[in-house]
Amino acid sequence: MRVSPSANVVRELVxxxxxxxxxxxxxxxxxNETILIDEGRCVGRSYRAGGFMAMWMVEVGLVxxxxxxxxxxxxxxxFEGIESQRMAA
Numbered sequence: 001m002r003v004s005p006s007a008n009v010v011r012e013l014v015x016x017x018x019x020x021x022x023x024x025x026x027x028x029x030x031x032n033e034t035i036l037i038d039e040g041r042c043v044g045r046s047y048r049a050g051g052f053m054a055m056w057m058v059e060v061g062l063v064x065x066x067x068x069x070x071x072x073x074x075x076x077x078x079f080e081g082i083e084s085q086r087m088a089a
Contacts, residue, residue: 004078007045010056010063011031011033013063014031014047014056014065015049017054018049021065021067031049032048033045034048043057044058045058051068052066052068052073054066061079064076
């Protein structure tokens with residue numbers, strides 16, 4: 001069984017990653033979060049700040065990052081990080 005990280009953990013990952021793309025722009029802008037609900041379940045979240053956008057696809061455990069023009073900048077597999085932490089414990 002795969003367990004998704006908490007929304008707080010992913011939110012902080014998004015903030016840190018946005019800062020690596022453009023520290024000044026992302027650091028001075030509030031994070032705008034939108035939750036996608038399907039049949040009563042959270043299936044995704046999107047985040048916007050400083051011209052950047054990230055989309056967390058909860059069921060597949062991916063967070064994809066995009067610039068203002070829609071170009072994909074990075075993909076993070078959240079399940080890989082969780083499984084690595086389990087093996088190290």
